[in-house]
Amino acid sequence: MRVMAVTHLIINLIEVLLLRKVNTTNLGILLLIQVNLFVFCHKTNPNPTLWTIPVPDLAKTTAVYGQIQNPREIDVSILSASSSLYKRVEFHTMSVDKEGIMRMRKWEYPIHLKPKETIDLERNGTHLMLYDKQNEKGDLWIEIHYSDGKTEKHIVEIKSL
Numbered sequence: 001m002r003v004m005a006v007t008h009l010i011i012n013l014i015e016v017l018l019l020r021k022v023n024t025t026n027l028g029i030l031l032l033i034q035v036n037l038f039v040f041c042h043k044t045n046p047n048p049t050l051w052t053i054p055v056p057d058l059a060k061t062t063a064v065y066g067q068i069q070n071p072r073e074i075d076v077s078i079l080s081a082s083s084s085l086y087k088r089v090e091f092h093t094m095s096v097d098k099e100g101i102m103r104m105r106k107w108e109y110p111i112h113l114k115p116k117e118t119i120d121l122e123r124n125g126t127h128l129m130l131y132d133k134q135n136e137k138g139d140l141w142i143e144i145h146y147s148d149g150k151t152e153k154h155i156v157e158i159k160s161l
């Protein structure tokens, strides 16, 4: 992503030079745009906060655990989630029914989060459910799409228990 931001900078500089519009204001604005781009490109969470366990190659679904946090000072909603290797991502909650059996229930979007609220995803508790495996190879990551337009990318760590 750093390479991408640098490429943007070079392309923009060439454009400005070709148009002979170089002055300090233009350069200042350009620099500001590039800094923003750079920050935007670095939204990937550096510390894996989500994890899963290895599943057999034939398995089409898997569950993901960990934490998803709203770092904002304001309310926000999760509108949807997507994954690199799976077609569909759902939030599931677990609850005990009248017969005393643990059941998974789909937590419908939008999922509301208060300021600084954290969703704990744990085994036998709320979790992410990934459906319809599309690819066998590659890193597993999940993108969370928020109501404020931001997308958060989480690399999912594979933990063997």
Ligand SMILES: [Cu+2]
Pocket: 063, 092, 104, 127, 128, 129
């Ligand atoms: Cu589930």
